Amino acid sequence: MADSSIHITKAKSSTDIATLIGLIGGFGLVIAAIITGGSPGSFINIPSVLIVIGGTLCVTMICFSLQEMGRTAKVIVKTISYTSRDPSEAAIQVLQIAELARRQGVLSLQGILEQLESEPLLYKGMSMVVDGTPGEEVETILKKDMFSTVQRHQKSANVLKKAAEFAPAMGLIGTLIGLVQMLGNLDDPGSIGPAMAVALLTTFYGAVLANMVFAPMASKLDRNSVEEAMVNNIYVMGAASIGRQENPRRLEMMLNSVLPPAKRVEYFD
Amino acid sequence: MADSSIHITKAKSSTDIATLIGLIGGFGLVIAAIITGGSPGSFINIPSVLIVIGGTLCVTMICFSLQEMGRTAKVIVKTISYTSRDPSEAAIQVLQIAELARRQGVLSLQGILEQLESEPLLYKGMSMVVDGTPGEEVETILKKDMFSTVQRHQKSANVLKKAAEFAPAMGLIGTLIGLVQMLGNLDDPGSIGPAMAVALLTTFYGAVLANMVFAPMASKLDRNSVEEAMVNNIYVMGAASIGRQENPRRLEMMLNSVLPPAKRVEYFD
Amino acid sequence: MADSSIHITKAKSSTDIATLIGLIGGFGLVIAAIITGGSPGSFINIPSVLIVIGGTLCVTMICFSLQEMGRTAKVIVKTISYTSRDPSEAAIQVLQIAELARRQGVLSLQGILEQLESEPLLYKGMSMVVDGTPGEEVETILKKDMFSTVQRHQKSANVLKKAAEFAPAMGLIGTLIGLVQMLGNLDDPGSIGPAMAVALLTTFYGAVLANMVFAPMASKLDRNSVEEAMVNNIYVMGAASIGRQENPRRLEMMLNSVLPPAKRVEYFD
Amino acid sequence: MADSSIHITKAKSSTDIATLIGLIGGFGLVIAAIITGGSPGSFINIPSVLIVIGGTLCVTMICFSLQEMGRTAKVIVKTISYTSRDPSEAAIQVLQIAELARRQGVLSLQGILEQLESEPLLYKGMSMVVDGTPGEEVETILKKDMFSTVQRHQKSANVLKKAAEFAPAMGLIGTLIGLVQMLGNLDDPGSIGPAMAVALLTTFYGAVLANMVFAPMASKLDRNSVEEAMVNNIYVMGAASIGRQENPRRLEMMLNSVLPPAKRVEYFD
Amino acid sequence: MADSSIHITKAKSSTDIATLIGLIGGFGLVIAAIITGGSPGSFINIPSVLIVIGGTLCVTMICFSLQEMGRTAKVIVKTISYTSRDPSEAAIQVLQIAELARRQGVLSLQGILEQLESEPLLYKGMSMVVDGTPGEEVETILKKDMFSTVQRHQKSANVLKKAAEFAPAMGLIGTLIGLVQMLGNLDDPGSIGPAMAVALLTTFYGAVLANMVFAPMASKLDRNSVEEAMVNNIYVMGAASIGRQENPRRLEMMLNSVLPPAKRVEYFD
DSSP: GGGOOOOOOOOOOEEEHHHHHHHHHHHHHHHHHHHTTTTGGGGGHHHIIIIIIIIIHHHHHHSOOOOHHHHHHHHHHHHTTTTEEEEEHHHHHHHHHHHHHHHHHHGGGGGGGGGTTTSHHHHHHHHHHHTOOOOOHHHHHHHHHHHHHHHHHHHHHHHHHHHHHHHHHHHHHHHHHHHHHHHOOOGGGGHHHHHHHHHHHHHHHHHHIIIIIIIIHHHHHHHHHHHHHHHHHHHHHHHHHHTTTTHHHHHHHHHHHOOOGGGOOOOOO | GGGGGGOOOOOHHHHOHHHHHHHHHHHHHHHHHHHHHHHHGGGGGGHHHIIIIIHHHHHHHHHHHHHHHHHHHHHHHHHTTOEOOOOOHHHHHHHHHHHHHHHHHHGGGGGGGGGGSSHHHHHHHHHHHTTTTOHHHHHHHHHHHHHHHHHHHHHHHHHHHHHHHHHHHHHHHHHHHHHHHHEEEEOOOEEEEEEEHHHHHHHHHHHHHHIIIIHHHHHHHHHHHHHHHHHHHHHHHHHHHHTOOHHHHHHHHEEEEEEESOOOOOOOO | OOOGGGOOOOOOOOEEEHHHHHHHHHHHHHHHHHHTTTTTGOOHHHHHIIIIIIIHHHHHHHHHHHHHHHHHHHHHHHHTTTTEEEEHHHHHHHHHHHHHHHHHHHGGGHHHHHGGTSHHHHHHHHHHTTTTHHHHHHHHHHHHHHHHHHHHHHHHHHHHHHHHHHHHHHHHHHHHHHHHHHHOOOOOOOGGGHHHHHHHHHHHHHHHHHIIHHHHHOOOOOOOHHHHHHHHHHHHHHHHHHHHHHHHHHHHHHHHHHHHHHOOOOOOO | GGGOOOOOOOOEEEEEEHHHHHHHHHHHHHHHHHHTTSOOEEEEEEHHHHHIIHHHHHHHHHHHOOHHHHHHHHHHHHTTOOEEOHHHHHHHHHHHHHHEEEEEEEEGGGGGGGGGSEEEEOOOOOOOOHHOOOHHHOOOOOOOHHHHHHHHHHHHHHHHHHHHHHHHHHHHHHHHHHHHHHHTTOSSSSGGHHHHHHHHHHHHHHIIIIIIIIIIHHHHHHHHHHHHHHHHHHHHHHHHHHHHTOOOOHHHHHHHHHHHHOOOOOOOO | OOOGGGGOOOOOEEHHHHHHHHHHHHHHHHHHHHHHOOOOGGGOOHHHHHHIIIIHHHHHHHEEEEHHHHHHHHHHHHHHHHHOOOOHHHHHOOOOHHHHHHHHHHHHGGGGGGGTTHHHHHHHHHHHHTOOOOOHHHHHHHHHHHHHHHHHHHHHHHHHHHHHHHHHHHHHHHHHHHHHHHHHHHHHHHGGHHHHHHHHHHHHHHHHHIIIIHHHHHHHHHHHHHHHHHHHHHHHHHHHHHHOOOOHHHHHHHHHHOOOOOOOOOOOO
């Protein structure tokens, strides 16, 4: 059969450039302000960097386990290069596959599997369906995958929220250390200014870390997690329905019941 | 039939001038205070404006998608020129239309359609009714429209709330940059004052943006969304009832069950 | 009949002097501290007053509608001269009226109507009963009145809470304006002190407005609203029961079910 | 009968010395720090005391009624000398009385009444039982007492929480008054230090009042209220059960159902 | 029988080193910053230590009872050396024991009891099972133990959260005392710096205690409590099931219903 040449419309996946634009734009503005001020070197102070970044890392680590800290690092990278998918198009994609399976049998899906590799959950589900795994089992296994992804994202968002809480506190602690050192040594009036500048650097680092990295990243992570769960749910419902060899029209009805009103699809007439 | 000349009382729609008065009054007072102080020029500093407005925009963008940011801009404009409508009068208007449809048939509504153009949801519903769309379908389609409007408003209110959180933080970051630059360069005592003034400007911008624009606009948006949903719900119920050719008295009863006690109507004796 | 001479014990209504004592005492202490400091004139600065009071008014207005702002002004005045009533005594009063209506007929209540004028809701209910309005209708109408009073109070409390949020922010904005103006003009060292004093005045006004007026008034409004709703509920239940010509003993039982344990009444043996 | 010589184990009531130790220790440390600093006199300033303590009192009074303020004063005293009782031992005590009543009749409880005087609720309940009041009525009356105690404690905790909110605000207001007065009068540089010291005193008083008195007392009040309600509930259940002449084993079962797992009792084998 | 030589796989228990690393790393960085600054001695001031640590202890003590304070100290030590266990492996361990009991009878468990000593709850449960305690009673007793552990942890977390609230407040109070003393004695300009440095020390101590000890420890305690309750719940379910001599396959099914999706076990084929 030439059906293996069938092309499944992929859900248009747009890389979420807002995160990158925001990060680059925000830091660009801060760096520009520093450079135009004349002496960018005075904004770099290794001990200050260590006490704020290292301290925030240490204090956040007290709150969690090493494993949770490590996973968060990975999740941050994934959030920056996040690929958002339109739930409507994901539903259309699933309905196309369901129609193909209906018309030419489940085994014909073998030919389109490689087109699905960019969507791990859908790929895994369809592979199981092709291997003859019953629909109920496909659903159970994929739901476990999906649920643990959501949980992992929530834990990572909590790590970032705690880091956003502790970064300004570590900045304050660093500034207090600097102030106490400066005040104990006021003999040379000429050193007061620079010493005070260094003391304020940790407050600056803490404010930048918390407000330009940790807090907005946690916020974005929460937002993406909701969006991703919706798309993944569509894939789970689709794979289970195809595995149970249900009528694709019934699948459409079920998908529409979980899609937000503005995103409902009308694939069959 | 001369019925097309029938005039439907419009729900008295009063432009919400409180938002405009508040914005103009608030900024007017701040600007007056700046001008009477003598040197208004010292309150304008382009790098400071860039770091606070640009920075807040960037950091807020990290939390959301480009689409959500764009929609918020539109919603802000719509909030400033918001037209509030009395739910009682909207109910009366709907009952007048229902009575007309009852007495002269649904087709007679054709003649009054253009009077409804200022209310898109009511217009859309009545057009569908005139076209013979069944009441259930009219209700489903209008509810989708209404629900996605509410959701869009909530997302926009969240964008504004985040911006109100980040604007003072960006102001603090700008001030810290200015302070560090000033403290590293204390040789010329005469420059301390002006440098400090510039450093404080970002804190000033952040406070103004958060407290005079973002936070009150988010608050107004939430308030308007509730009010608008109530009026839209009345239009949806009306259009569905007329589409189902129900007795207008039954419609009145149903409308009264969703109107707040003080707003209930008695259209039919 | 001489029954019109019957005297109904009024619920002892004690003017709530705590609000007045608190306001007068608090402002008295602040003014005393200012006067004993020597130069009370330096605490009055019209531009500062304008930016804090006017600014807070403007920003709060952005959040609400003109109508909501106007109603809040009235509610504030009513809160200062609030008359608290003991729910037990209100219940006794209602039971006395019910007993009179039972023994001498509903029409006999005509004679005591004018004794009830100080309680608008009770007066309105009893007037309707005397006019022969059925109990169910009396209950529906009075409940609408009562419910919209509660809603009005909640909206006004929200306006005050927002004002308490924005007043210190406007104070900070005013102080920042003053500081930037002062720092740009450090040539005359003698003017630094007074300029700084003026700059701090807006922070002072904002703190006084928020903590000595808006926040406590919002708190009192919430408290009074709960207390008033309980008394009004007793009047509604009483008027409805008398309108339905129920046995006053049954009314007593019903009233006790809504009164707090310590306030239950035993009017009949 | 010699039964009046029976001795009922009292619930070991330990005075809660944590409150006293905490208050004395905390204030001791603060006073020690002040005295070792050399000039304790500079920490006492009558106008500052008046504006912070008097102001907090006035502003808190705006939020409540005179009656609620008065009750809070009493509740504070009671909290300092709070006697905590072990719910297990209270249950054992009640079971001993129940067993005595079972074996020798309810009238025999006359002889042990005076041993119960330290527990007003238990005493009141047992007196009613001895007087032949039926169990249901005993339960209703005691529950009213218990419920209004809990409510009174909650209201008092709310008063303290509001006071903890307003005390630092009054401290800030006092400091701003002091600063404005000092800044308007910078001619004598020698007076700046002492004037500033006096200005800071109100912030100091506000911080001490809020963090060392009001906030922890409110917290303790909430904690004690929960503990006391549990013990009182045991007394109410016991008195009601004895009044109904139920089997003490049934009472034990019921008491265990409300006791926390670790506190359950096994009085009968 | 040689069955007593059977080896039960222990749940791999990994000491939670994140707490230790975080505490040592955080304090290491702070101490390094202090030492590299030159005069570490200026960061040690006994009166400042007393007022912050002692004051926080006293104020926190006002909120709780001596017993609750004592238990918290123990819980802190246990949290630092916390041993985390994988719920999956705990389930496998329980299923191994259940299979052994199924095949060779409950008495055969005597031989493996000593292997379980590191898990007190499991050890207690199995001992009761070997002694012939019925499954229902085993479940009731172990659940009481487990529930009071959770409650104890929650109370201790609350103590730490209150301490994290009060430590910065005591730091502020200490700094205000220092400032007032310094300002009252400005005659010797050379002493201003050191006096101010000492005054800031209490703020520094308060920030370190709250943000590097109390708040993260409370956070970790909450996290561990959830994890420990899950493992303990598995032990309770296992001991009860073995006591009731249920089929181990049924136990597996029940354990999987409480395990998170990613942690479910498949012990029997």
